[in-house]
Amino acid sequence: MAFNLLKGKKGIIFGALNDMSIAWKVAEKAHEEGAEFTLSNTPVALRLGNLDELSEKTGSMIIPADATSVEDLEEVFEKSMEKLGGKIDFLLHSIGMSPNVRKGLTYDALDYKNFHKTLDISSLSFHKILQVARKLDAINEWGSVVALSYVAAQRTLYGYNDMADAKALLESIARSFGYIYGRDKKIRVNTISQSPTRTTAGSGVKGIDTLIDFTERMSPLCNADAEDCANYCVTLFSDLTRKVTMQNLFHDGGFSSMGMSMRAIKQYNKSFEECP
Amino acid sequence: MAFNLLKGKKGIIFGALNDMSIAWKVAEKAHEEGAEFTLSNTPVALRLGNLDELSEKTGSMIIPADATSVEDLEEVFEKSMEKLGGKIDFLLHSIGMSPNVRKGLTYDALDYKNFHKTLDISSLSFHKILQVARKLDAINEWGSVVALSYVAAQRTLYGYNDMADAKALLESIARSFGYIYGRDKKIRVNTISQSPTRTTAGSGVKGIDTLIDFTERMSPLCNADAEDCANYCVTLFSDLTRKVTMQNLFHDGGFSSMGMSMRAIKQYNKSFEECP
Amino acid sequence: MAFNLLKGKKGIIFGALNDMSIAWKVAEKAHEEGAEFTLSNTPVALRLGNLDELSEKTGSMIIPADATSVEDLEEVFEKSMEKLGGKIDFLLHSIGMSPNVRKGLTYDALDYKNFHKTLDISSLSFHKILQVARKLDAINEWGSVVALSYVAAQRTLYGYNDMADAKALLESIARSFGYIYGRDKKIRVNTISQSPTRTTAGSGVKGIDTLIDFTERMSPLCNADAEDCANYCVTLFSDLTRKVTMQNLFHDGGFSSMGMSMRAIKQYNKSFEECP
Amino acid sequence: MAFNLLKGKKGIIFGALNDMSIAWKVAEKAHEEGAEFTLSNTPVALRLGNLDELSEKTGSMIIPADATSVEDLEEVFEKSMEKLGGKIDFLLHSIGMSPNVRKGLTYDALDYKNFHKTLDISSLSFHKILQVARKLDAINEWGSVVALSYVAAQRTLYGYNDMADAKALLESIARSFGYIYGRDKKIRVNTISQSPTRTTAGSGVKGIDTLIDFTERMSPLCNADAEDCANYCVTLFSDLTRKVTMQNLFHDGGFSSMGMSMRAIKQYNKSFEECP
Numbered sequence A, B, C, D: 001m002a003f004n005l006l007k008g009k010k011g012i013i014f015g016a017l018n019d020m021s022i023a024w025k026v027a028e029k030a031h032e033e034g035a036e037f038t039l040s041n042t043p044v045a046l047r048l049g050n051l052d053e054l055s056e057k058t059g060s061m062i063i064p065a066d067a068t069s070v071e072d073l074e075e076v077f078e079k080s081m082e083k084l085g086g087k088i089d090f091l092l093h094s095i096g097m098s099p100n101v102r103k104g105l106t107y108d109a110l111d112y113k114n115f116h117k118t119l120d121i122s123s124l125s126f127h128k129i130l131q132v133a134r135k136l137d138a139i140n141e142w143g144s145v146v147a148l149s150y151v152a153a154q155r156t157l158y159g160y161n162d163m164a165d166a167k168a169l170l171e172s173i174a175r176s177f178g179y180i181y182g183r184d185k186k187i188r189v190n191t192i193s194q195s196p197t198r199t200t201a202g203s204g205v206k207g208i209d210t211l212i213d214f215t216e217r218m219s220p221l222c223n224a225d226a227e228d229c230a231n232y233c234v235t236l237f238s239d240l241t242r243k244v245t246m247q248n249l250f251h252d253g254g255f256s257s258m259g260m261s262m263r264a265i266k267q268y269n270k271s272f273e274e275c276p
Helices: A022-032 A043-048 A051-058 A070-084 A112-135 A162-185 A208-218 A226-237 A262-270 B022-032 B043-048 B051-058 B070-084 B112-136 B162-185 B208-218 B226-237 B262-270 C022-032 C043-048 C051-058 C070-084 C112-136 C162-185 C208-218 C226-237 C262-270 D022-032 D043-048 D051-058 D070-084 D112-136 D162-185 D208-218 D226-237 D262-270
Strands: A010-014 A036-041 A062-064 A088-093 A139-149 A188-194 A248-251 A258-260 B010-014 B036-040 B088-093 B139-149 B188-194 B248-251 B258-260 C010-014 C036-040 C088-093 C139-149 C188-194 C248-251 C258-260 D010-014 D036-041 D062-064 D088-093 D139-149 D188-194 D248-251 D258-260
Touching: A010 A022, A010 A070, A022 A036, A022 A051, A022 A088, A022 A226, A036 A051, A036 A070, A043 A062, A051 A062, A062 A070, A070 A088, A070 A112, A088 A112, A088 A226, A112 A139, A112 A162, A112 D112, A139 A162, A139 A226, A162 A188, A162 D162, A188 A226, A208 A262, A208 C262, A226 A248, A262 C208, A262 C262, B010 B022, B010 B070, B022 B036, B022 B051, B022 B088, B022 B226, B036 B051, B036 B070, B070 B088, B070 B112, B088 B112, B088 B226, B112 B139, B112 B162, B112 C112, B139 B162, B139 B226, B162 B188, B162 C162, B188 B226, B208 B262, B208 D262, B226 B248, B262 D208, B262 D262, C010 C022, C010 C070, C022 C036, C022 C051, C022 C088, C022 C226, C036 C051, C036 C070, C070 C088, C070 C112, C088 C112, C088 C226, C112 C139, C112 C162, C139 C162, C139 C226, C162 C188, C188 C226, C208 C262, C226 C248, D010 D022, D010 D070, D022 D036, D022 D051, D022 D088, D022 D226, D036 D051, D036 D070, D043 D062, D051 D062, D062 D070, D070 D088, D070 D112, D088 D112, D088 D226, D112 D139, D112 D162, D139 D162, D139 D226, D162 D188, D188 D226, D208 D262, D226 D248
Parallel strands: A010 A036, A010 A088, A036 A062, A088 A139, A139 A188, A188 A248, B010 B036, B010 B088, B088 B139, B139 B188, B188 B248, C010 C036, C010 C088, C088 C139, C139 C188, C188 C248, D010 D036, D010 D088, D036 D062, D088 D139, D139 D188, D188 D248
Antiparallel strands: none
């Protein structure tokens, strides 16, 4: 199905790595829905992933950038506007990384340089993108900005570590900047709090498989996958959601509103069964 | 703009009265987007409003029903399925009324028969609709059900009275039934928490004009109106939001995430100015 | 330990049945802390439980009352003020019952007379108590009112049924009346959202044992029990919490802020182990 | 009134500057309630304020420390344990500062070194305190840790700038560390979200006077002041609240649960009156 929902719209998509990435699926869907956009990721990610394939498929220019560098971001916006022939209408932030998690440091033995890096990469990068966009006046009125978040911003999950704090900060930045950008330019800023997803990034989280099994059984509609998320993003980029802003929108098959499901408690119950 | 987002979809829309109604706008938009549906409201509302006009415009059958009557609701679903030629895909609940508010009783002097009526009309009617639909198996898999709510469910507003409690109950019913309907039939149930809107119903609320002025200045994107809400509903009825369920979705120009805006505080400040 | 935190304070405690009841523990603690109070429960509960024992132990008068009857409640307040020699300072509402749950009706096959009863007993009784107190001017300035709630008001739990909706309504009533009573009389109204507790009432909930095991492993401080809750109530009745109002206060060992704990996921993992 | 609620308890209080500080009032109350503690603040603050007076009054040692320095914090804990003769039972974090706010940079023109400093001082300092305490095993089982926050963590306030993000991060750290410290050592970690307060720090916020007038009229119990907050802290440090953890507790006279009050809307209405 394709509806031309984003016909004539221009955008920038940050954070696609490979075809497991949510940002990758968003790019594919946005393309199907008639949008033009540029793609950005770090030079390292460009080597690790296969963004060329996506670039070709969707006719999108790739602009390498370190999203913690204001200079790099300025280049992303300038080149994007040049390539796309004007201001953009939508933007996706799908960026997150914790050096503390990578190095296996537990939350009560964090390295603080790493902690600042986690926040810089996963949260402040979003502020930098917005501040650069605002300075360059790079987004059209009624434009839409989305960043991907996770329920760890509200509830503690074993092993999610300082990424939980980074997501809480990210959601706060979305609100804070959403106020200013809405007031001044009618631009909306939201976060999507997505089900745990088997992306390359997600795979780094401790015990991700059991967690995904648990949330699958807890969520009445099962976990939302990357493609579901891409569909949802398209609605948020479209003109049909113009008055939704400063929100954290759960896209998780109902998980966030569940206390205990029949399926999960039945499975849990099995843990007490004794072998014959 | 029209995208055929609801092409081939069938629905039922409860609560349209006149062209100020949110439900009226939803019907118009759903029609533009390719949906077929039936319209339902109480016999009294049918006399007061001009639903015939909407019926004609959208080619929709009107089925009079008291939404607190299980029998009436059964008829609505049966006739709808007959008319539309099968199960439905979406449903809007835009129903609310407080006899206590109508009679000017304050919240510390409520009549309890009235309180039960407020809850029966504004909240339990939603459960009845869902329970009847479930019993008759009247909604297709991946169908979408939306009810309209208000931020009074979370925060107390002077004069909103027992309607605040009714909305809190409504949102809880959406979660509770959303779990069951999601688990069993992949049907999602959400509420939209809409800006204060100048509908015929809204006009009954004490001091609605000042309140609307205040929320207009507080909300970075200004208040969402009935047409904005209709656009948003269309995305929630579409197949692009399949994994969103059991959520209360604020559609309010950012109001719910604001503590104090520049525009509102400037206006408030004027209240202290003395005349020369 | 006893601190005389409630010395000179008078109160009414609704809902003690036997020594497993939270209300019973609250009465004991309040007595230890120097308070005087009356006890109220339904005539049926008085026969089933052994409130006489508590009455004797704490020197408290028992006033039988159906908390859904405004007349009965008027009597409770009048007799209490007479017995205690003046207005009261604190009040506990620990009342809840669902005929739908009792009769084993599932949430998609509710009887609506029962649903209204669930709400009348578990939620509107709280409004009635407050409205009667307000009319009789029965609570001193800076008095404190607490009702017991449960996380089901925010998150759906399999089997908790229409009690979830009743708790959501209860918490809304606490906010709505808390505004009025605070503004007019400086009286605060809050709810405590307590861990699942093995009371006589709690035992009726489907699969309560597995649920309690799960929340025990999820909560970093383990479940809060009835005695813990009584201690917490004492602080809310004391003069040290005068500016806390219209809040739902989680008292649950951290459960409400957890997404997944190490202990719970380890146990869950065992459910997949195969027998040798 | 004094109840000996903290008799025999030892603690550390960070952030008292002068007798307008919340931390100052907490120290006074904790002293009245029988606690012993040390006081810590930065060398600069020690010069600006008059902590000596508090030190003398409460018999507390002052330990100068930069709360962003792990080394300094280690010294605070070591000296405190030495002085107090053992592990501590409670801790208050009342630390926050934004160089961006100080320099008048607006939220869409932030300096990122400053932003990191805001977070380091106002949020990461809390993690550092907890991590140092955990490493040194400096807090007794069932100890209680409280940090002061503000509703800006949830709702955007004009002019509050990057301090809003810092508070959101602070509350997330309280949850994340609260899980670990609760699970391992039965220590609880909470934040209090306090009314806007006329402290030396608070005075820096743009338009604080109008804001305080507005929240005063919005809150049914009026704003909570520093002394009210100190009373509330005492209950959270006491043994009566052992199962409350990972919570953000609003202590604000009801403000956080208000949408619009009679008093505020009346005042707002005056802003539209024309001079005769």
